[in-house]
Amino acid sequence: MTETVIANPAGTLLAEGLPGIVEDWSADKQTFQVHWGKAMMWIFLLSDTFIFSCFLTSYMSVRATTTVPWPNPSEVFALTLFGQHMPLILIAIMTFIRISSRGTMAMAVNFGYRKDRKTTALLILATAAFGASFVGMQAFEWTKLIEEGVRPWGNPMGAAQFGSCFFMITGFHGAHVSIGVIYLCTVAFKVYRGDFEKSGYAAVEIAGLYWHFVDLVWVFIFALFYLW
């Protein structure tokens, strides 16, 4: 950079290199040059990460300590479709849907910044619809497992903790998705109404952050419950 940059009111120059980074980070006003809401969402998600990490670590620990064998996931989560036995098929569809919803969300953010109100609102709604169908399929999976006799306190296939962990963690994640769907619908409505025309479309991106996070969590749940 050729321009001299004045950083602070005292008129001193910006330091370069590592001291510059430290100064930058601890400069006056904003540490991160982002919308307040976005900074807050990041911090919230960090906290939420710890919640899910605690859940998943507890699950791993319980699974490691229980004395009864753990049910075999590719058996438990198999569906018989068109007369064929397909392990993990439902979960594959669910994961596919979740990932598609991330695509529509990313597009929504993009169109938002281009101030295309209608398209943005539609894309957010599409994302919410994907989310809702995800929750629907999860409900289906729960029903199926419950019909097979899996309960939080026990199941015919093996360790009682299988049901406890499964219902608790997918339930908690499902609650996140459901809240996300409601959240997205409100944002879509506000976008459509033109609330963000003046103040900017950061709100869409913030909702997007949440949505991507919930998806990221799903990847871990998927790996730890269905593939382990």
Next chain:
Amino acid sequence: MTYVALADRGQELSHPKSFITKYIWSQDHKVIAIQYGLIAIAVGLVALGLSVTMRVQLGFPESVSIIDPSEYMQFVTMHGMIMVIYLLTALLLGGFGNYLIPLMVGARDMVFPYMNMLSVWVYLVSVIILMASFFVTGGPTGAGWTLYPPQAILFGTPGAEWGIILMLVSLAVFIVAFTMGGLNYVTTVLQARTRGMTMMRMPLSVWGIFTATILGLLAFPALLVSAIMMLLDRLLGTSFFMPAIVHMGEQTAYGGGSPVLFQHLFWFFGHPEVYIVALPAFGIVSDLLSVHARKNIFGYRMMVWAIVGIGGLSFIVWAHHMYVSGMNPYFGFFFATTTLIIAVPTAIKVYNWVLTLWQGNIHLTVPMLFAIGFIFTFIHGGLTGIFLGNVVVDLPLSDTYFVVAHFLMVMGVSPILVVFGAIYHWFPKVTGKMFNSTLGKFHFWFTFLGTYSIYLPMHYLGFLGVPRRYYAYEGIDFIPESALAMNTGITVAAIFVAATQILFFVNMIWSLFKGKPAGPNPWNATTLEWQTPQTPPIHGNWGPELPQVYRWAYEYSVPGADKDFTPQNEPPADVEVAAS
């Protein structure tokens, strides 16, 4: 890459119109802070009452029987939980955090005032749920504040019917409240500082509260998760924490869970929690010492890094609470090492406080007395912590009065002294009135000497092996008569200390109405909260323009300056003119 001067970018403030929106459903951080403070002090008084009742029962077992053994357990539990979470955490972060952060960093309010308001009301809900457990069948839970399963949820433990459920729900609600507030505090510090207020110019109070809030946001999740899992164990009959167990002669339906898992989760929260309480106290006490000794804080940068370092380390020491839990013995080695390492930044802070006082122009005002008192009690408690951090020393001392003495010294008395000091220090700003200094000094000496005479003897009881959480000690062979006499002495001291707190309340209430006007800056302090155009500060805090900060927060007794302090927002030109 110039920094856009966003400082004056209009943050939309709510404009309260009626009495209700001004004082009840207020979005002003100062009103919210006072609401937090009052609720916290009110539950704190409940907890104080419980402890005095327990002490009376313990001290005079022959002549009184006001509570029975189950009630004793319930009182221990409620006392501990209320003091740690609902009083100290809420008061230091919700109360002082809310009041001080925006004022000290020069913001008009928290970044999300509406969420801030929700935070205090959700906190109130959690308190109400907790208090409700006194009135349900079976009473509050008697599992001890650590709520260890399996006993916490087995029938036979007092409060297993409803108490434990309400406790867990209340904790979960509290965590929601804390998260709403905490996100605000962190974001405000990161994103809403005024012009010139770099992170490295912030007063240490803000650093302490800021770091503690981050700790809270990362540690409370573990408590939330363990609360949810225990609720499921209790209500749905899952076995997360419950092993196969024979209870009252019958095999329960539980099996295969791990009680040690709960302990890990609980202490992964629990140890950071002690620093959630300690760090704000550290920060506040640094500011009190500096202001009243008219000296800059010694080693500001070191102090900041020590706060951050302690915060980080506090996440890897948790299992020092579990040396006797039956976890893998090799863990003891690791956690003893980290525990002793965390003592290093802690010691640095203590040295720096003492060096701040060194050759200072010490004014023994009431806040200063409390701050100096804190140094004593904290060193005391910190040293016993180092004892307990070593596995071999801890094994015989664990679950005795030595541990009780340690944590009450370090986490009971010390933060409470800071809280009192801070209330006396900022009372003139909050109310515009000056308190009565003589009464305040009596309050200090009674509290300081009184608490010492409660907790010092407890160390000896611990060495004798007197176990904690017992209802009565008569007829136990290894406990000598003299220990029982000491127990009675402790009770007398406890009653005395509890009674003298009346001085504080009388002082505060009387001064609120009849106190002399304090003026905007009675302590001649440099930090921004003392430079507000109005005292008490009005909604929005500052005049039409936000203050501009030119220097750090500790410009005291600078040689050559005309007065012994230079406010953070005094333009350099004025200082020079005045100095020449």
